[in-house]
Amino acid sequence: MGAGPSSVAPSTYYALSRSTLGHLDPYFIKIMDEVKEGLRTIMGTKNMLTVPMSGTGSIGMEAAFVNMVEYGDKVLVLQNGVFGQRMVDVASRLGAEVTELAFEWGTPVDINRVADKLSKEDYKIVAVVYAETSTGVRNPVEEIGKLLKDKDTFFLVDAVTALGGMPVEVDKWGIDICYSGSQKCLSCPPGASPITFSDRAVEFINNRKSPVPNWYLDMSLLTKYWEGNTRVYHHTPPINMFYGIYQAIHNILEEGMETVYNRHQNVHEQLVKGIEEMGWEMLVDKEYRLPMLNAIVVPEGIDEAALRDKLLKEYNTEISAGLGTLSGKIVRIGLMGYNAQPYNVEFVLKAIKEITSK
Amino acid sequence: MGAGPSSVAPSTYYALSRSTLGHLDPYFIKIMDEVKEGLRTIMGTKNMLTVPMSGTGSIGMEAAFVNMVEYGDKVLVLQNGVFGQRMVDVASRLGAEVTELAFEWGTPVDINRVADKLSKEDYKIVAVVYAETSTGVRNPVEEIGKLLKDKDTFFLVDAVTALGGMPVEVDKWGIDICYSGSQKCLSCPPGASPITFSDRAVEFINNRKSPVPNWYLDMSLLTKYWEGNTRVYHHTPPINMFYGIYQAIHNILEEGMETVYNRHQNVHEQLVKGIEEMGWEMLVDKEYRLPMLNAIVVPEGIDEAALRDKLLKEYNTEISAGLGTLSGKIVRIGLMGYNAQPYNVEFVLKAIKEITSK
Numbered sequence: 001m002g003a004g005p006s007s008v009a010p011s012t013y014y015a016l017s018r019s020t021l022g023h024l025d026p027y028f029i030k031i032m033d034e035v036k037e038g039l040r041t042i043m044g045t046k047n048m049l050t051v052p053m054s055g056t057g058s059i060g061m062e063a064a065f066v067n068m069v070e071y072g073d074k075v076l077v078l079q080n081g082v083f084g085q086r087m088v089d090v091a092s093r094l095g096a097e098v099t100e101l102a103f104e105w106g107t108p109v110d111i112n113r114v115a116d117k118l119s120k121e122d123y124k125i126v127a128v129v130y131a132e133t134s135t136g137v138r139n140p141v142e143e144i145g146k147l148l149k150d151k152d153t154f155f156l157v158d159a160v161t162a163l164g165g166m167p168v169e170v171d172k173w174g175i176d177i178c179y180s181g182s183q184k185c186l187s188c189p190p191g192a193s194p195i196t197f198s199d200r201a202v203e204f205i206n207n208r209k210s211p212v213p214n215w216y217l218d219m220s221l222l223t224k225y226w227e228g229n230t231r232v233y234h235h236t237p238p239i240n241m242f243y244g245i246y247q248a249i250h251n252i253l254e255e256g257m258e259t260v261y262n263r264h265q266n267v268h269e270q271l272v273k274g275i276e277e278m279g280w281e282m283l284v285d286k287e288y289r290l291p292m293l294n295a296i297v298v299p300e301g302i303d304e305a306a307l308r309d310k311l312l313k314e315y316n317t318e319i320s321a322g323l324g325t326l327s328g329k330i331v332r333i334g335l336m337g338y339n340a341q342p343y344n345v346e347f348v349l350k351a352i353k354e355i356t357s358k
Numbered sequence: 359m360g361a362g363p364s365s366v367a368p369s370t371y372y373a374l375s376r377s378t379l380g381h382l383d384p385y386f387i388k389i390m391d392e393v394k395e396g397l398r399t400i401m402g403t404k405n406m407l408t409v410p411m412s413g414t415g416s417i418g419m420e421a422a423f424v425n426m427v428e429y430g431d432k433v434l435v436l437q438n439g440v441f442g443q444r445m446v447d448v449a450s451r452l453g454a455e456v457t458e459l460a461f462e463w464g465t466p467v468d469i470n471r472v473a474d475k476l477s478k479e480d481y482k483i484v485a486v487v488y489a490e491t492s493t494g495v496r497n498p499v500e501e502i503g504k505l506l507k508d509k510d511t512f513f514l515v516d517a518v519t520a521l522g523g524m525p526v527e528v529d530k531w532g533i534d535i536c537y538s539g540s541q542k543c544l545s546c547p548p549g550a551s552p553i554t555f556s557d558r559a560v561e562f563i564n565n566r567k568s569p570v571p572n573w574y575l576d577m578s579l580l581t582k583y584w585e586g587n588t589r590v591y592h593h594t595p596p597i598n599m600f601y602g603i604y605q606a607i608h609n610i611l612e613e614g615m616e617t618v619y620n621r622h623q624n625v626h627e628q629l630v631k632g633i634e635e636m637g638w639e640m641l642v643d644k645e646y647r648l649p650m651l652n653a654i655v656v657p658e659g660i661d662e663a664a665l666r667d668k669l670l671k672e673y674n675t676e677i678s679a680g681l682g683t684l685s686g687k688i689v690r691i692g693l694m695g696y697n698a699q700p701y702n703v704e705f706v707l708k709a710i711k712e713i714t715s716k
Contacts, residue, residue, distance in 0.1 A: 005378045005597060016598060017375035020363045020547045022676045054549070055413040055574065058593035062574045090573045183594055189378045191412070191549050191596030213571060215448045216413065216420045233681075235416035236541060238549030239363060240374060241596065318380045323591075 001348055002320035003133050003293060004161065005183035005190050006336035008248075012188050015247035016240050023236045031246050032226065038249035039194050042163060042257065043178060045170035049202050049219060051226050052192040052245055054237045057160045057181025060193035061090055063217040064156055064177045067197070067205050068125055071095035076123040078109045078139070081132035082323045083158055091127070094213065099123070105325055106295065108288040109139045115147055125154045131162035133184075134323040136284050136295030136332065138166075145174035154201055160184060163194065164252055164337055165264045165292040176201045182241070185264070185292055187337030188248035191241040248337075264291040267340045271333065274349040283330050292340065294333045295326070302356055304331050315351040359706055360678035361491050361651060362519065363541035363548050364694035366606075370546055373605035374598050381594045389604050390584065396607035397552045400521060400615065401536060403528035407560050407577060409584050410550040410603050412595045415518040415539025418551035419448055421575040422514055422535045425555070425563050426483055429453035434481040436467045436502070440492035440681045441516055445485050452571065457481070463683055464653065466646040467497045473505055483512045489520035491542075492681040494642050494653030494690065496524075503532035512559055518542060521552065522610055522695060523622045523650040534559045540599070543622070543650055545695030546606035549599040606695075622649040625698045629691065632707040641688050650698065652691045653684070660714055662689050673709040 021028040032051075040050045053059050065087070069075065075096040077087045080103040091098050101117055103109050109128060118126075126148060130141045141157055148155050154176040159168045165185030170178050176198040183190035197205070197219060205212070205219050212218040216235060224232040252260050268291035272282060275296055283295035298304040304321065308331060311317045320332040333348060379386040390409075398408045411417050423445070427433065433454040435445045438461040449456050459475055461467050467486060476484075484506060488499045499515055506513050512534040517526045523543030528536045534556040541548035555563070555577060563570070563577050570576040574593060582590040610618050626649035630640060633654055641653035656662040662679065666689060669675045680688040691706060 002380055005380065005594060008378050013375040013377075017371040019371075020366050020541070022360055022363065023548075025670075025676065055417065056594050056596055058574050059413065062572065066572075086573065093569050093571045093573060095571075181594070183378070183597075189596065189598040190381075190594045191599050211451050213451045213453075214420065214424075215444065215451055216416050236363060236414050236539070236548045238414055238547065238596070238599065239541075240547040240602075241549050241599065244598075312383075318383065 001334050001339055001344060002318040003332045003334050004181070004336060006185070006187050006334060007338045008187050008189055009251055009338045011251060012244050012247045015243040016189065018240070018243055020239050023239060024231060024233060028239065029231060031242060035242060035246050035249065036226065038253060039196070042249060042252060043168055043170045043194065043196050044172060045196050047170065047196045047198055048227065049223060050196040051222070052182070052194050052242060053217065054235065055193055056190040057183065057193050058086070059217070060160065060179025060181065060195050061086065061158060063195055063219070064179050065090050065094055066214045066217050067212055067219050068154060068156065068177060068201065069094045069096045070208060070210050072097055073124045074099070074122070075125045075127060076101060076117065078114060078126070078128040078144070079103065080107065080109055080135065080137060080139070081105055081129060082134035083129045083132060083160070087127050087129070087158070106135050106137065106283045108137050109144070111140050111143045114144060118147055122151070123153050125156050127156040129158040130168065131159070131166070131290045131293060133161045133293055135326065136290050136293045138288050138290050141175070142173045149174055161290070161293055164260065165340070166261055170196055182245050182248065185337045186245065186248045186252070188244040191238055192245045264335060264340045267335045267342060267345050268292070268294065270342060270345045271335065271349070274345065278353065292334060292336045294335065295330045296333060297330055304328060307331065307352065307355055310355045311351055317348060317351060319348070359692050359697055359702060360676040361690050361692050362694060364543070364545050364692060365696045366545050366547055367609055367696045369609060370602050370605045373601040374547065376598070376601055378597050381597060382589060382591060386597065387589060389600060393600060393604050393607065394584065396611060397554070400607060400610060401526055401528045401552065401554050402530060403554050405528065405554045405556055406585065407581060408554040409580065410540070410552050410600060411575065412593065413551055414548040415541065415551050416444070417575070418518065418537025418539060418553050419444065419516060421553055421577070422537050423448050423452055424572045424575050425570055425577050426512060426514065426535060426559065427452045427454045428566060428568050430455055431482045432457070432480070433483045433485060434459060434475065436472060436484070436486040436497070437461065438465065438467055438493065438495060438497070439463055439487065439490035441487045441490060441518070445487070445516070449485070464493050464495065464641045466495050467502070469498050469501045469505070472502060476505055480509070481511050483514050485514040487516040488526065489517065489524070489648050489651065491519040491651055493684065494648050494651045496646050496648050500531045507532055512562070519648070519651055522618065523698070524619055528554055540603050540606065543695045544603065544606045544610070546602040549596055550603045622693060622698045625693045625700055625703050626650070626652065628700060628703045629693065629707070632703065636711065650692060650694045652693065653688045654691065655688055662686060665689065665710065665713055668713045669709055675706060675709060677706070
C-alpha cells in the first residue's frame, strides 16, 4: 500500500508466467494488437501510436522527451513535486531550454499563473504531471489543455499514477504525448510503460531535423514493429511483461472503467474519513486530492520512519515516505488497482492506530 | 529455437510470478545483492558496478554508450553483423565520432586489421560484439583485449548472446564495459539487461564534463540505488523480472558453469553433424562458430521462409531468418540455455528433413 508498485491480481501473475513466445510470433502479434487497443480505451484516445514501452514508468518520461525535444527547444515544465523536477532534469539533459514554473508542493498548478506565462512566451512543449505521486496532488490537466488549444505547442502529460485509477482523456483534453507505468493502478508488476503520441506528434518525430538521440526509444523505428502487416524487428520487447499488461488491461475493462474509478474514489474517502477521525490531516486540499495516492501529514511527536518500519515488520504492510522537501513530514498511502479495497483501508487504519497508541 | 528469446525453465517462470515487493523492501534488496554477486560470477568480474538494467538486451547497449560517450569522442566499432551496425547507430546518435571497421558477414573480426588501425590512431572506446547473433560468429575478444592492454582506451563488449552459454571473462580479457540480455543463454524472459563497468569506467562516468544525456540510464544515479547501506530511490525497477533473473542465475550456478558451457558445445556439435549429413553447410568456419547460434546456409531451391513457416505451424518450433545481407540465404537455429538439449536437436533435424524431403 505504498506509492507503487501496487499489489497484483492472481490472474496477472498467472499471465506473467506463461510460455515466452518469439517477438515475431503471429500469436504474440495478436497480443500486441489487443494491448494497443486496450490502452487506447483506457487512455481515451484514438491515437495509432499507443504502445507499452520496454521499461518501467520513467522510461515513458524519457521516451516522451527524447522523441519530442531537439537541441535548444523551449520547454515549459509546471512543477509541484518530484516527478515535475524529474521532467526538468530529463529535458535539460537532452539540450532543451527548460523554463520551470514552480508551485508549492502539496498545492496544484495554478492555472492563472500558467495562462500568464503562456501569454508572454511561446513554448514548443508544455509538460505537467497529472497525478503527482510525491504529494498526492491532482493537477488541472483539462484546464491547461484548454489554454493550449489554439497554439502549436505540444502538450505532454505524465499519467504514471493516474492511469487506471481515474479518468485520463487524452483526446478530449488535447494531450499530445501521455505516458504511464504498469505498476500503479494498472496493477501489473513494473516493466511496461504505456505511451501514446498524437498524429501531430508523430508527424513531428518523422520530420525531426536531428535523429532521436536514443536508438532504443526511437518511435519512428518502433512504429515499424508495432504497426502494419509486416512487422520489422527493432528490439526484443519484454514478452512476459506484455502478457502481464494484457491481463491487467483486461481486468480493468472487464470490471468496467467507471466501476474501477468509483472503487478508487470510495476507498479514498473511507481512508480520509478514518485519518480525520484520528485527528490527523491530509496534506492536500479536498478538491485536488488524488484517490490513489494519499499524502498524510504525520502529527508532531510521531516518528514516521518508525511507523513505516513497524507497519512493514509487524503488519507486513508497506506504506511510503515523503520525498524531497516532504521527507519526514508525511507518509503516503497508496490505494491503487488491486489494492483499492475497503478491507485494506480498514486494516491499515487499525494498524496505524495500534502502533501510534502504544 | 530461434535467435532468442529462448525457452525458460519452469523454476524461472515460477519465480516471475511471485508477489511483487516494493523496490526498497529489505527482502528485495537482498535479492538485488545476490543478483549482483551472481552476475559477477557468470561475467568473470569483481566490478562493483555489475547490475541488471531495467529493459531488454538493447538497453544494455544504449546504457554502455550513453554513459561512456561525450560529444565528439572517438569510437572504433568492429562491425561484422547487425549488432555491430547497431553499435554504430547508437554511438552516432550520441554525437560520437564513429569509425566503423567492417568485416565480411560470416567471418570474424581480423585481429591484424584491428592492430593496424590501432597503431595509426587512438580511440576513446573500441567496441565489438562477442557473439554476433546475426551471423553466428565468435569474435576474438580476448585477442582484441590484449591489443588494448597498455592503452587508455575503454574496451566495450556486447555479450548479449554469449553470456551463460560460453565463457565471458570480463576481468581477464581487460573488458571495461560488458552487457548482455536475459533472454538468450540465461533463459529468462526478456526484460533485464546485465551490465558491468570497470572501476576505471566508473571513474570516467563520475567525472564526465557533460551530464549523461539519459536520466533513466545514468549509472552515477543508479549506483546509489544498487550500492551502500542506504538505498536511494531512482526509478522503480522491474521487480518480477529481477526475480526471474535471480532464478536463472541460480539455475546456471547450480548446474555449474563448465557443465552448462559443455552442454552448449555438445548440442552444437550434434546439430552441425546432422546438418552436414544432410549435405547442408554452416555459414561460419568451424573455428569461429558460436555454440548457441547456428547460422545454416539454405541450399539453392529451398525456400527458407516456407521452411520456417512450416516448422512453426506444423512442428510448433520457431527458428530465425537471416538478417540484413543474409536475409533469405540462411536460417539461424538457437541452442540457448534451457533449449540446449540433445532431444531438441534431434527434433529440429528430423522436422527439417521431413519438410524439405516433401
